[in-house]
Amino acid sequence: MSIAVIADIVASRQLVDRAAAQRRIARVVGDADRDLPVARQPLEAVVGDELQGEYDRLGDALGSLLLVRLALPDGIDCRFGVGVGAVRPIELDGRTVPEGPAWWAARAAIERTARLQQRAAPFARTWIEAAEGEDAAMVDTISLANAYALSRDQLVSTMSERTRRLTYGRCLGRSQRELAETEGVSQSAVSQALASAGSAAIVEGFAALTRGARS
Template sequence: MTVAVIADIVASRQLADRAGAQRAIAEAVQRVERDLPVATAPLAAVVGDELQGEYAALTDALASLLLLRLALPDDVDCRFGIGVGDTRPIELEGRTLPEGPAWWAARDAVEHVERLQQRAAPLARTGIRLAEGQDATMSEAIALAAAYALSRDQLVSAMSERTRRLTYGRCIGLTQRELADAEGVSQSAVSQALAAGGSAAIIEGFDVLAAKARA
């Protein structure tokens, strides 16, 4: 079983510097891979504004993508489609291309998130789908993960860039004092920003995911 991820840049056509946005995403991916190296194939640009990556477990993908969202600057955002299932890479003209049910599910998931953004949940950024042919007993876990991702997206999408930086730092184990020194503010200011942004719930959730990823 593979966890396939398709990411695309939100409102990419409205960006003044699309190349700069892609560089910012690539740098954020590299940072996340240094801090939590769990991807079997880290997210990488494949065509246009789309990126693809693979993980061995859903907990790995959710932990990694959370850090990625927290690492992105204010003017760059991505939506993610996660597909859980089998893959069947194919060879074409000397290249290996990702293919199979997990990728089809990931495509469906990212398109679902885009529809959600236009209607019921403007701050949604992560969709999760179970590929056809998988054990039906997994469907409940996938539904729970999808609900968690929607709630998490709501909090992260509402954060300021500084609060996301602080939350990222706390997720990877930095103290509030270390973050305050890095930001040039007081520890009290860090504590207040984290509390106002709802970061405690995000950090606790990340700790649960990361504990599974690092096991």
């Protein structure tokens, strides 16, 4: 089983400088992969504003994607489709092309994310789909993961850029004092920002997702 991820840029056509946005996303992805090196294949641009990546565990993928969202600046956001299933890479003209049910599921998932944004959940940025034929236990796990992702995306989407940076730091175990010094604010200001944004739930969720990867 593999975890395939397709990402694209939200409202990319409205960006003044799409190339600059893509470069910034690439830097953010690189930083997230350095801070949580769990990707089998880190997200990388493939065509237009689309990125693709691959992970071994669902928790690894969701933890990595959380760091990416937290690190993105205001004005740049991504949505993610996560597919769970088999991957069968094929050789084509001397290069390996990702293929298989996990990728088909990821494509369906990102399309579902876009639909959710338009109607039921404007702040939705992540959806997970199981490939056809996955067992009932995995389907149940994915249902729970989607409930978590919707709630997480709601919190992250309403945070300020600074609060996202602070939450990122707390996910990595940095103290409030250290974060305050980096931001040039008081520790009390950091504590208040994190508390008002519900960051503690995000941090605890990140720890639960990545406990095995970071132990």
